Amino acid sequence: MSPTPNMKAKLGKNVFKPGKEKHIIIRPGFEKDPRLKAALYVCPAGLYSENSKGEVELDIDGCLECGTCRIACGTEVLDWTYPVGGVGVQFRFG
Amino acid sequence: MVEKFEVIVVGAGLAGLSAAYALAREGFEVVVIERGDYPGAKNVTGGRLYTRPLQNYLPELWKEAPFERAVTNEIVTLISSGKSLTLRFRSDEFVRPPAHSYTVLRGTLDRWLSKKAEEKGAMLVTKNRVDDLLKKDGKVVGVLAGGEELGADVVIACDGALSLVAEKAGLKSPGTSHDYAVGFKEVIELSSQTIEDRFGLKGQEGAAQLFLGDLTKGRFGGGFLYTNRSSLSLGLVIRIKDLTEGNPLKEAPQFLDEFKERPEIAPLIAGGEMVEYSGHVISEAGFTGLIRPFADGLLVAGDAAGFSLNVGLTVRGMEFAIASGVLAAQAVKQAREKKDFSATSLSIYQTLLENSFVLKDLKTFQHAPVFLDNPRLFQHYPRMAGDLFQSLFTVGPEPKQKFSTTIREKVSWSEAWEILKDLRKGLKI
Numbered sequence: 001m002s003p004t005p006n007m008k009a010k011l012g013k014n015v016f017k018p019g020k021e022k023h024i025i026i027r028p029g030f031e032k033d034p035r036l037k038a039a040l041y042v043c044p045a046g047l048y049s050e051n052s053k054g055e056v057e058l059d060i061d062g063c064l065e066c067g068t069c070r071i072a073c074g075t076e077v078l079d080w081t082y083p084v085g086g087v088g089v090q091f092r093f094g
Numbered sequence: 095m096v097e098k099f100e101v102i103v104v105g106a107g108l109a110g111l112s113a114a115y116a117l118a119r120e121g122f123e124v125v126v127i128e129r130g131d132y133p134g135a136k137n138v139t140g141g142r143l144y145t146r147p148l149q150n151y152l153p154e155l156w157k158e159a160p161f162e163r164a165v166t167n168e169i170v171t172l173i174s175s176g177k178s179l180t181l182r183f184r185s186d187e188f189v190r191p192p193a194h195s196y197t198v199l200r201g202t203l204d205r206w207l208s209k210k211a212e213e214k215g216a217m218l219v220t221k222n223r224v225d226d227l228l229k230k231d232g233k234v235v236g237v238l239a240g241g242e243e244l245g246a247d248v249v250i251a252c253d254g255a256l257s258l259v260a261e262k263a264g265l266k267s268p269g270t271s272h273d274y275a276v277g278f279k280e281v282i283e284l285s286s287q288t289i290e291d292r293f294g295l296k297g298q299e300g301a302a303q304l305f306l307g308d309l310t311k312g313r314f315g316g317g318f319l320y321t322n323r324s325s326l327s328l329g330l331v332i333r334i335k336d337l338t339e340g341n342p343l344k345e346a347p348q349f350l351d352e353f354k355e356r357p358e359i360a361p362l363i364a365g366g367e368m369v370e371y372s373g374h375v376i377s378e379a380g381f382t383g384l385i386r387p388f389a390d391g392l393l394v395a396g397d398a399a400g401f402s403l404n405v406g407l408t409v410r411g412m413e414f415a416i417a418s419g420v421l422a423a424q425a426v427k428q429a430r431e432k433k434d435f436s437a438t439s440l441s442i443y444q445t446l447l448e449n450s451f452v453l454k455d456l457k458t459f460q461h462a463p464v465f466l467d468n469p470r471l472f473q474h475y476p477r478m479a480g481d482l483f484q485s486l487f488t489v490g491p492e493p494k495q496k497f498s499t500t501i502r503e504k505v506s507w508s509e510a511w512e513i514l515k516d517l518r519k520g521l522k523i
Contacts, residue, residue: 007347010280010371017131038271038338044278044346044373065136066373067256068276068346071269072334082129082136082258085240086221090135093281093325093370094200 002049002059011045011062019087022060023080024069030077031055038072064089098245099125099217101426102237103252104224104259106133107200108412109396110252111207112152112419118214120427126208126216127239129223134204137254138374139412140277140318140327142302143203144195147413147451151420155210156192160202162322163300164193167293170407171358173307173317177480178358189299197300197320197327198412199281224253227262227392233436234263234391247435250393250422252415255375257398265394266385269375271334273383275315278350278373279329282366286324292362293321304407307476309353312469313340314378317353318409319362326363328354331409333378376411377402381460387447388440393422401452405462405523414452421446461522470516478504 003011030036036056039048044066047059065088070080082088101117103110106128117124130136142165148156166188171180188194208218219239228236228243236245251259255274260266284292293301305317313336320327330350337346353359377383377400384401387394395401396415403410425443429435447453482504486497495503505513 004347006351010347010368013369014371041343041345042271042276042334042337044276044350045371046345046347064278064371064373066138066276066278067375068274068334068373070256071274071375072271072338075268082223085129085223086131088136089372090131091138091370091372092201094134094137094139094204094372 002057003046003062007046008062014062015090015092016062017087017090018061019083021084023083023088024058024060024063025079026056026058027077027079033077035073035077039069042068042072044068096243098236099123100246100430101125101248101250102127102244102246103250104237105251105253105398106130106204106208106218106220107137107252107254107396107415108204108207109398109415109419110250111204111211112416113250113252113395113423114216115152115155115207115211115214116420116423117426118211118216120423121215122426124216125244126211126218127222127224127237128218128220130220132205132220133208133218134200134202137200137204138277138279138372139198139200140279140320140329140409141198141200141412142195142320143198143412144408144410145192146194148416151417155207160206161196161198163197163298164189165195165197165302166193166299167295167301169301169303171303171305172476172479173305173309173356173358174477174480175308177484179476179479179483195302197302197322199322199325199327224259227259232390234389246391248391248393248426248429248440250395250426251398252396252419253398255377255397255402257394260385260394260398263389263392265387265389269377271338273377273379274375275331275333275378276337276346276373276375277329277331278346278371279318279327280350280368281325281327281370281372282363283325283369284363284366288365289321289324289326295321298323305353305358306472308473309356310336310349310472311340311344312473313337314467314469314472316472319359325369326366328359328363331376334375378404378463380404380463381456382463384456388425388437388443390437391435393425393440393443395419395422401456403456403459403462404466405459406466417450417452418447421450421452459523465519465523468516468519470512
């Protein structure tokens with residue numbers, strides 16, 4: 001299900017420019033890795049969820065690009081870069 | 095290589111823009127590469143900027159900067175279940191221009207600073223991500239950005255707390271969840287008048303409020319509330335590791351939702367419109383988390399170099415970013431005079447940092463992270479304060495005890511011993 005309706009409304013206030021590619025990818029084969037479970041709790045946008053098969057999924061729309069999941073889970077399980085130029089969240093207040 | 099500049103700055107934040115301003119002023123050919131649509135588009139602060147450390151760093155700029163409010167009221171609130179204890183400090187000293195500290199929104203501040211740097215002749219390229227460093231014989235000689243190779247005598251990495259550029263240079267490894275916290279906040283719009291009324295503020299004066307205790311359920315961190323001109327910045331900072339532990343585990347956004355419902359917060363934000371939700375990681379390691387901020391053809395400034403300092407009552411980063419950006423520019427200038435951009439030549443940056451408040455303050459407060467790494471601070475003490483004041487203020491049906499008896503009851507000998515031990519750690523700060 002990923003972001004709750006409350007969170008979706010919150011993220012909806014942000015200016016967000018969608019891109020063609022996902023800038024954070026759960027590395028194939030690591031969907032059930034215990035290190036990935038941290039993402040369920042640390043993401044301030046609540047973009048990670050666990051499906052019925054026990055796999056962690058990421059819904060990248062709304063990503064704040066904060067880097068918390070990269071630090072919590074590590075780069076062995078997440079292929080993590082910033083979005084390409086001019087894509088992703090554009091903070092107006094910051 | 096298609097194009098070559100004297101200096102390439104990665105990231106249009108306060109460090110990068112300050113470096114670009116200082117370099118352009120000296121006639122350097124400098125380009126700032128920013129991945130956002132405009133400077134500030136990817137930048138987040140709590141936030142507040144302390145001005146006094148900046149009196150020797152681009153002082154002409156800060157007099158006219160688009161700050162929000164001058165902070166005259168420092169408020170600290172200890173939160174426990176169903177109770178809170180607030181200390182409010184107000185000082186005229188904080189008002190005298192230039193005011194001691196200002197609340198800040200980066201969307202406004204960073205765009206303004208970029209204009210100033212452009213006026214001095216710096217080039218700004220937005221919507222462009224730096225993908226990699228170009229190296230020749232182990233030396234940094236430029237960047238790869240948006241598929242293009244751009245050459246430079248020196249690259250200054252000002253790409254924020256994660257600094258993927260410093261990682262690519264081999265100066266930094268990905269941070270650990272013990273050393274980093276995540277800050278996340280809402281910007282809530284309210285009229286200036288409403289803000290002044292609710293916080294008891296005179297005109298353009300402002301308040302900065304920190305919260306400690308039950309809101310993080312014993313986890314390292316706390317809450318913050320800053321008054322801007324016509325909005326509030328309300329958020330939490332929690333150590334990443336602590337979010338992955340504890341029973342029950344709780345999702346980060348839930349902490350903020352619960353915080354907003356507290357009676358200490360709800361009336362302050364009532365009727366306000368949430369206009370933005372943002373998040374950012376912050377280094378909490380202080381001095382021990384610093385990296386070597388120079389290499390052949392490369393300097394690192396601001397959050398990218400780990401220049402942030404949390405000592406509980408003050409949380410600082412932006413002044414370090416500005417000062418380190420200016421010092422990086424000075425280092426580049428000295429290196430150019432020698433026509434030598436090797437690590438040995440650029441190491442003058444380290445010396446300049448050591449002689450500035452940047453590394454002096456980080457060193458002075460090097461024990462702060464150890465003191466703050468104490469779960470008692472985040473739950474036990476706020477709770478104890480709440481319980482103690484509950485008893486002191488309560489008039490019940492029974493004859494009231496002497497205050498000294500109440501205090502002795504709340505603070506046992508073993509408790510007093512623990513407090514002394516924690517105080518001893520605190521005195522090292």
